[in-house]
Amino acid sequence: MKVVKFGGSSLASGEQFEKVARIVTGDPERRVVVVSAPGKRFEDDIKTTDLLITLANTIIAGDAYTEAFEDVLERFTAIVTYLGLDEAVLSDIRTKLTERIETYKHDEDRLMDALKSSGENENAKVMAAYLTKLGTKASYVSPDEAGMLVTDEPGNARILPEAYDHLYRLREREEVLVIPGFFGYSKENNIVTFPRGGSDITGSIVAAGLQASLYENFTDVDSVYSVNPNLVENPHEMKEITYREMRELAYSGFGVFHDEALLPVVEKKVPVCIKNTNHPEAPGTMIVDNRVPDKMPVLGIASDKGFLSINLTKYLMNRQVGFGRRLLEILETEGISFEHTPSGIDNMSVILREHQVQNGKEERILSRIRQELDVVDVSIERNLALVMVVGEGMARTVGVASKATAALGDAGVNIKMINQGSSETSMMFGVDDRDANLAVKSLYHAFFPND
Amino acid sequence: MKVVKFGGSSLASGEQFEKVARIVTGDPERRVVVVSAPGKRFEDDIKTTDLLITLANTIIAGDAYTEAFEDVLERFTAIVTYLGLDEAVLSDIRTKLTERIETYKHDEDRLMDALKSSGENENAKVMAAYLTKLGTKASYVSPDEAGMLVTDEPGNARILPEAYDHLYRLREREEVLVIPGFFGYSKENNIVTFPRGGSDITGSIVAAGLQASLYENFTDVDSVYSVNPNLVENPHEMKEITYREMRELAYSGFGVFHDEALLPVVEKKVPVCIKNTNHPEAPGTMIVDNRVPDKMPVLGIASDKGFLSINLTKYLMNRQVGFGRRLLEILETEGISFEHTPSGIDNMSVILREHQVQNGKEERILSRIRQELDVVDVSIERNLALVMVVGEGMARTVGVASKATAALGDAGVNIKMINQGSSETSMMFGVDDRDANLAVKSLYHAFFPND
Numbered sequence: 065m066k067v068v069k070f071g072g073s074s075l076a077s078g079e080q081f082e083k084v085a086r087i088v089t090g091d092p093e094r095r096v097v098v099v100s101a102p103g104k105r106f107e108d109d110i111k112t113t114d115l116l117i118t119l120a121n122t123i124i125a126g127d128a129y130t131e132a133f134e135d136v137l138e139r140f141t142a143i144v145t146y147l148g149l150d151e152a153v154l155s156d157i158r159t160k161l162t163e164r165i166e167t168y169k170h171d172e173d174r175l176m177d178a179l180k181s182s183g184e185n186e187n188a189k190v191m192a193a194y195l196t197k198l199g200t201k202a203s204y205v206s207p208d209e210a211g212m213l214v215t216d217e218p219g220n221a222r223i224l225p226e227a228y229d230h231l232y233r234l235r236e237r238e239e240v241l242v243i244p245g246f247f248g249y250s251k252e253n254n255i256v257t258f259p260r261g262g263s264d265i266t267g268s269i270v271a272a273g274l275q276a277s278l279y280e281n282f283t284d285v286d287s288v289y290s291v292n293p294n295l296v297e298n299p300h301e302m303k304e305i306t307y308r309e310m311r312e313l314a315y316s317g318f319g320v321f322h323d324e325a326l327l328p329v330v331e332k333k334v335p336v337c338i339k340n341t342n343h344p345e346a347p348g349t350m351i352v353d354n355r356v357p358d359k360m361p362v363l364g365i366a367s368d369k370g371f372l373s374i375n376l377t378k379y380l381m382n383r384q385v386g387f388g389r390r391l392l393e394i395l396e397t398e399g400i401s402f403e404h405t406p407s408g409i410d411n412m413s414v415i416l417r418e419h420q421v422q423n424g425k426e427e428r429i430l431s432r433i434r435q436e437l438d439v440v441d442v443s444i445e446r447n448l449a450l451v452m453v454v455g456e457g458m459a460r461t462v463g464v465a466s467k468a469t470a471a472l473g474d475a476g477v478n479i480k481m482i483n484q485g486s487s488e489t490s491m492m493f494g495v496d497d498r499d500a501n502l503a504v505k506s507l508y509h510a511f512f513p514n515d
Numbered sequence: 516m517k518v519v520k521f522g523g524s525s526l527a528s529g530e531q532f533e534k535v536a537r538i539v540t541g542d543p544e545r546r547v548v549v550v551s552a553p554g555k556r557f558e559d560d561i562k563t564t565d566l567l568i569t570l571a572n573t574i575i576a577g578d579a580y581t582e583a584f585e586d587v588l589e590r591f592t593a594i595v596t597y598l599g600l601d602e603a604v605l606s607d608i609r610t611k612l613t614e615r616i617e618t619y620k621h622d623e624d625r626l627m628d629a630l631k632s633s634g635e636n637e638n639a640k641v642m643a644a645y646l647t648k649l650g651t652k653a654s655y656v657s658p659d660e661a662g663m664l665v666t667d668e669p670g671n672a673r674i675l676p677e678a679y680d681h682l683y684r685l686r687e688r689e690e691v692l693v694i695p696g697f698f699g700y701s702k703e704n705n706i707v708t709f710p711r712g713g714s715d716i717t718g719s720i721v722a723a724g725l726q727a728s729l730y731e732n733f734t735d736v737d738s739v740y741s742v743n744p745n746l747v748e749n750p751h752e753m754k755e756i757t758y759r760e761m762r763e764l765a766y767s768g769f770g771v772f773h774d775e776a777l778l779p780v781v782e783k784k785v786p787v788c789i790k791n792t793n794h795p796e797a798p799g800t801m802i803v804d805n806r807v808p809d810k811m812p813v814l815g816i817a818s819d820k821g822f823l824s825i826n827l828t829k830y831l832m833n834r835q836v837g838f839g840r841r842l843l844e845i846l847e848t849e850g851i852s853f854e855h856t857p858s859g860i861d862n863m864s865v866i867l868r869e870h871q872v873q874n875g876k877e878e879r880i881l882s883r884i885r886q887e888l889d890v891v892d893v894s895i896e897r898n899l900a901l902v903m904v905v906g907e908g909m910a911r912t913v914g915v916a917s918k919a920t921a922a923l924g925d926a927g928v929n930i931k932m933i934n935q936g937s938s939e940t941s942m943m944f945g946v947d948d949r950d951a952n953l954a955v956k957s958l959y960h961a962f963f964p965n966d
Contacts, residue, residue: 307830308861311830311860311861312859312860312861323831324831324834327830327831330830331830379758379762379778379781379782380774380775380778382852382853382854383775383852384852385847385850385851385852386843386847388843388853388856389840389843389844389846389847392837392839392840392843393840395840396836396837396840399836400836401833401834401835401836402833402839403833403858404857404858405839405856405858406855406857406934406935407854407855407856407934408763408940408941408943409762409763409941410759410762410763411940462924462927462928462929462930463920463924465916465920465923465924465930465933466917466920466921466923466924466925467924468920469914469916469917469919469920469921470917470920470921472916472917473913473914473916473917473918474917476913477913478913479913479916479935480939481935482916482933482934482935482942483857483858483933483934483935484857484930484932484933484934489859489862490859490860491933492859
């Protein structure tokens with residue numbers, strides 16, 4: 065049994081619904097469909113979810129919201145009309161939205177979650193109605209019915225372990241099930257949305273819970289590329305990528321898949337296939353636990369900006385048992401998570417995301433380090449970008465570091481930091497923000513000379 | 516005023532004493548002399564300190580120790596006789612040794628410290644007597660008289676801050692002062708030896724306390740070499756090296772100077788000159804706070820073996836605030852200090868010196884990591900060598916990493932780890948123990964093509 069998830073652009077219009085229905089009905093194994101809200105139909109279009117957020121904010125501000133309400137309805141009207149579905153589908157959407165507004169209008173957080181998630185919820189109903197109309201036995205299954213139990217913090221749902229057992233029971237259902245992404249229900253029976261990568265998380269949880277043979281994630285690209293296609297023309301298309309590689313790349317700004325969304329399928333070892341709704345015959349990219357080694361040591365290159373480095377120098381630092389722990393403890397009590405801690409003999413750096421150090425936190429951290437660790441020489445270096453070179457094959461290949469550093473050197477990129485751990489699945493370079501794109505391009509051309 | 520320190524090989528024989536005296540009297544600024552015990556005269560010779568340790572162990576074992584005692588005396592007899600000094604010098608040594616044995620024979624630790632340090636102590640008296648005989652006004656100054664106050668743990672003396680003030684008062688003395696290295700006196704009036712790099716530490720403390728204009732450290736090489744001369748013929752001789760560079764190299768097995776010994780002069784910014792007793796006209800190597808930049812990005816290359824890496828993998832590790840701190844805390848409570856912590860996204864390694872993890876500690880640490888950090892995938896990799904490429908010029912030069920990794924790649928060395936911190940004074944490569952020498956040689960030839 066396969067779980068199929070469709071993103072916003074795959075469900076943006078009636079035409080897209082037709083493609084999705086063809087995909088779903090084209091394989092009897094595709095038994096569970098997870099849907100996003102209708103996305104953008106064109107460059108400057110507004111996503112339904114954003115229209116819903118505007119609606120919620122208008123209500124919260126106490127302003128007249130008829131226009132915002134109709135903007136949402138219009139998106140569904142276009143789809144329902146195009147597909148020739150029963151008028152009742154539309155009036156149900158209108159009723160449901162009105163109901164939610166009435167129920168939650170005095171609780172801002174809950175109202176936001178209830179409306180924000182309505183795009184997925186109503187879209188699932190439309191999809192179920194459409195499949196039914198086409199003669200496929202299909203049902204909308206609400207996350208409540210599915211047993212998608214989550215924690216109760218608005219906008220920050222975490223799945224509860226028992227949800228997986230509930231979901232497993234859906235295997236008994238014989239019709240195609242359409243489940244809205246992006247939210248679950250708490251034990252207090254509240255609608256609670258996931259923090260990020262919303263519908264991807266739902267799809268991943270459902271696939272894990274159902275112990276699916278495959279989790280197909282349909283989006284608008286033929287495959288995952290080895291490098292950001294905005295930087296390089298016709299970049300290499302990946303056939304297979306391991307969870308580990310995907311995670312290293314997702315971390316460093318690869319947009320295709322949010323890394324936290326992968327966790328449920330990683331744990332249950334459900335393979336994932338990234339496919340294109342607009343070109344379903346393309347094989348897509350498989351995300352797997354282990355892949356067949358190929359000749360390419362490097363599979364992907366990515367970068368992310370907005371890091372800073374706290375640099376400390378203290379003579380004989382490495383002789384002081386507990387020094388590193390105390391440094392990390394200061395950061396921990398300030399609620400800061402760090403990425404890397406490269407070190408020399410008498411110096412240590414902590415790399416972290418810049419946005420964590422704001423509103424005077426910087427000065428407090430520096431002064432705590434000076435006082436509590438008795439470090440005279442401590443400074444902050446901003447505008448760091450991290451460039452990741454990722455590939456399981458790197459461990460088996462001599463000379464990867466050499467090729468990478470030569471490419472950066474030839475491009476005139478100053479390497480501020482190198483971090484290669486014992487895992488050898490990735491190599492990280494710290495460079496100036498301004499050099500990030502140049503670094504990625506030069507590394508790509510070094511490792512993918514034929515693309 | 517200069518403080519001059521002579522190592523064991525510089526004081527191994529009467530001939531060496533003559534050279535030392537010429538050096539001391541050749542510059543009126545050389546006002547304080549710190550001496551080691553007589554060292555080896557030839558390859559298979561035994562150092563006086565080792566003879567003294569044997570003597571102490573013989574006494575502790577309750578065995579007859581006349582022979583061991585005479586072995587020590589013989590070394591001094593040879594020197595005193597060669598120099599034509601008064602017989603009283605020798606009988607004083609005999610009396611003093613006998614006295615120490617009588618005083619401490621019921622306290623093993625104190626006996627060891629008292630005898631172990633006698634080589635330096637008696638040698639200082641011999642040197643003072645010889646300088647006096649040559650017509651130079653000179654006095655033996657015991658560490659007690661000098662105010663060299665240390666902590667009271669046998670074999671592990673740490674200097675107390677007030678010692679520096681006491682030492683400063685020696686500036687008022689007009690004659691040449693000869694101070695034995697390797698030990699101080701505790702407030703309880705015990706003789707306590709320094710842990711490692713013994714006489715170098717004394718010299719460094721004395722130079723710092725006296726605020727000397729220069730600390731000359733006489734040994735048996737013309738200069739500090741950029742690479743281990745056992746690996747490369749006629750290696751590059753350093754003219755100048757910064758404290759930082761010296762420390763990075765000393766750490767990774769450079770024998771010339773023990774890194775802890777440098778601390779006092781680093782703090783007081785007293786420049787150090789490494790010179791050759793057997794070739795004093797050679798300029799030597801200056802160790803300074805800042806050096807004039809030259810064209811060479813790299814100044815030295817060194818390696819050290821006997822490291823291991825604890826490798827952890829945990830999905831979404833970097834999202835978990837406090838993870839790194841808790842890992843280091845486990846090591847800290849086990850009394851283990853670590854060297855580096857390279858990391859990927861979901862993995863982290865801790866590099867430490869192998870000798871710290873023995874007698875079942877390994878299994879305990881692994882099981883604590885598994886349990887307390889909920890990490891499934893943790894392993895230990897042994898037989899790691901760290902290779903350091905060091906130079907202040909590296910920060911100003913693009914392409915150092917590239918050159919280094921190319922050299923290693925061409926030599927077929929598999930790079931297991933790279934760690935380059937924000938200080939950019941050094942770059943560290945983790946390689947297999949067996950590849951360490953090859954790595955050092957190939958790096959040396961890449962960065963010193965003309966030597």
